[in-house]
Amino acid sequence: MSTQVTTAGVFPSFEQVFQGFASQIGMLRQMAPKPTLTDEVRVQRAIDTLIAETNADEAVWLESCIHCGQCTTACHYFQAMGDSKYAPMRKMELYRRIYQREIGPFRWWYKLITRPIKLKDLEELQELVYDSCSECGRCTMVCPMGIDTASLVHHQRSALVAAELVPAELAALRQEQKQMGTVFGSSAEALLKMVATIREQCGVEIPVDKPAAEVMVLSSAVDLVGNGNGLLATARVMNHLGVDWTICSDGFESANFGLLSGDMSLWRKQVEPIVAAAQRIGAKTLVIAECGHAYPALRWNPMLKSDALPFDMVYMSEYLGRMAKAGRLKLTPIEGKFTYHDPCKTGRRGGAFDEPRAVLKAMDADFVELPSNKEYNWCCGGGAGIFLLERATKLRDESFKIKLNQVNATGASTVVVSCASCRLNFEAGRVKNHWDKEVASLVELVADHLIDQPAAAGTTPRQGVSA
Amino acid sequence: MSLLEFARGPAIHWSLVILVAGIIWRLLGVLVLTRGADLSRPRDAFGNFKGYRTVFSRAWPNGEFTTATRYQTIMAYLFHFATLIVVVGITPHIEFIESLTGASWPALPNALGVAIGTIALISLIALIGRRISKPEIYCSNLGDYITWVLIAAPLLTGLMTFAHIGPRYETMLAIHILSVAVLFVWFPFSKLMHAFWFVFSRAQSGLAYAHKGVRI
DSSP states (O other): OOSOOSSTTTSOOHHHHHHHHHHHHHHHHHHOOOOOSOHHHHHHHHHHHHHHHOOHHHHHHHHHOOOOOTTGGGOHHHHHHOOGGGOGGGGGHHHHHHHHHHTSTTHHHHHHHSOOOOHHHHHHHHIIIIITOOOOOHHHHHOTTOOOHHHHHHHHHHHHHHTTOOOHHHHHHHHHHHHTSOSTTOOHHHHHHHHHHIIIIIOOOOOBSOSSOSEEEOBOHHHHHTOHHHHHHHHHHHHHHTOOEEBOTTSOBOOOHHHHHTOHHHHHHHHHHHHHHHHHTTOSEEEEOSOTTHHHHHTTOTTSOGGGSSSEEEEHHHHHHHHHHTTOOOBOOOOSEEEEOOOTTTTTTTOOOHHHHHHHHHTTOEEOOOSSOGGGOOOOSOTTTGGGOGGGHHHHHHHHHHHHHHHHHHTOSEEEEOOHHHHHHHHHHHHHTTOOOEEEEHHHHHHHTBOOOOOOTTOOOOOOSOO | OOHHHHIIIIIHHHHHHHHHHHHHHHHHHHHTSOOOOOOSOOSSTTGGGGGGGHHHHTTSOOGGGHHHHHHHHHHHHHHHHHHHHHHHHSHHHHHHHHHHHSOOOOOOOHHHHHHHHHHHHHHHHHHHHHHHHOHHHHOOOHHHHHHHHHHHHHHHHHHHHHTTOSSOHHHHHHHHHHHHHHHHHHGGGSGGGHHHHHHHHHHHHHHHHHTTTOOO
16 A cells, blocks of 8 residues: 555555546546537637737747757656657747747748648647646756746647647546536535545544635545545644634535646636635635645636735645644654655646645654755656546656656655645556555645644644654 | 958848848847736745846756756857857957947957867867757757858858968958858848847746746
8 A cells, every 4th residue: 555544444545546547537538529620620729729828928938949959858758758759849849830920020931931730730739738748847947048848838738629639538527627517526416425424434524615714625536536535634634733624515626627638718717616615705725635736727827816815825735834834733753764756736837845845844754855856856747637648658657767766766665745646647657667665645644643632623723743 | 343342341231231130020029929917926025036037047057957968068158158259359350340330359369269269160060969969859950950050151261261271362251251141141030049039038937937936
């Protein structure tokens, strides 16, 4: 088993969760919607989308590349495959061609010397912007021009949404979330059922739909349809802290397949009920579940004017870190040697570096950094929805070996992650490589090391062990 | 009109006009586009401002990438500085600049000029050698090679002119000036524009990441 499960037997181990997910993902491919538009319309919609999303920032980045090749070896997918088509600079070539033909300063010239865009070009783009770019941003760290390839890739995902070219698995989940509002069927009923199970089987209360609460906590589909331990751990930690918290059944889903697929309108639509619920209950803090992309979906949502909102949005690892620093988490020391994997979306592209480390420090962990860490961390290979793509299995498995070697180099026995998607990918890598390391979720690790004197709401904060 | 008169006269003057007009056109064509707004709250109230330091900090790759970038970074720096010194440091160039602008300054000794020009050419050859030997890393296109040839040509012809190698001096000088004219015409339409873009590109990314509290 990869994690310590306190309430043994109630919920499956994460290894079983991972296996369950693998079979569910297999079904997604049959559920994917088929294209309905003509080829010409699909191409035109892709071009229109890219033009609409191209501002001066994107134009400058597209103009700046000098083909110096530095980004190539910074990319884990190139490292894994050794094939130059995975070089980050090539993931913006089609975008540049469209930009040069349509809005660039010399468009009259480029219309003469470049080929018009065909559906086949967009079909070939699919592998480059979905399967082989997790939008992790590591290439930006080495680029002498500082080009933000990840955001250029994201715009191209938007274009492929318009062209009905989203990979089957993401397309199916996008459609489900768009039409039903659920992910893997994780409806409000599924939430209430899971909450009841946790109450009955583990004796842990989860306050649902309180009319007012200081802290609103999100869950995620991974918690609800598979890993009940994640929600259980969250509840135990929140109850331990004694804060006034709740989960809202009309805004609990962290996962956002608008962001992952590139569908900006679905991204916005999914965020609205969460923001509305937080405002209704007068929340001061919104805690985002350990679901990496939910952090940029909410906290760094460029379409959401968060300065005007009456609440803060924090990632689970950030929240735990702040509580640990404030001495409010009372934790037992932890045995063994630990390292921490920064998820791309909360690390390099999110900035939550210190807080998860503060949590491990509060547990007196024997902590050692990965050889490449924080801003320079290697992606695990499964981010930005890639974990779900069957076609990307080889890309994922090969690139994960970088991570595997880096963790091995630390000598740690456990690698802590704070992102469900990373964790699923680590689990896949652990099983496939018969890896002797443990993979632990930060919130579950904390829940397993709470010094639990029942903490009533409003309890004076206590000093942490070593925070 | 002799070849040299043509090179010194209409060729170099018109190429300069195209150079300046082309640069302005391309810069303006991009910079007049709207800026996308990120409405999310920055991590620190004044943190975004720190992003501008990326313009300077990215002048040298982080230690994380030393192994992969060392050769190219050193060669690129040698090439850029050596070329810059030769362009503004030797007597004939200063005289040309003086004829255009009236400004002038002391020149380097001839021997030093030749030595630095040679360094520039050798470092440029070292860079193309690496580009050709590792095609999967560089993903080169036609523009990369044209740009290399057009940059190498003035260096090579300049050294030959200076050392009186090849055709008669006047012809060699004319070829050198014409090679520069071709380079000037190519500049605004090519990746050589990175001489300007790098400031904007680095600043944009620096700001976008600083917004989230990340130092890149």
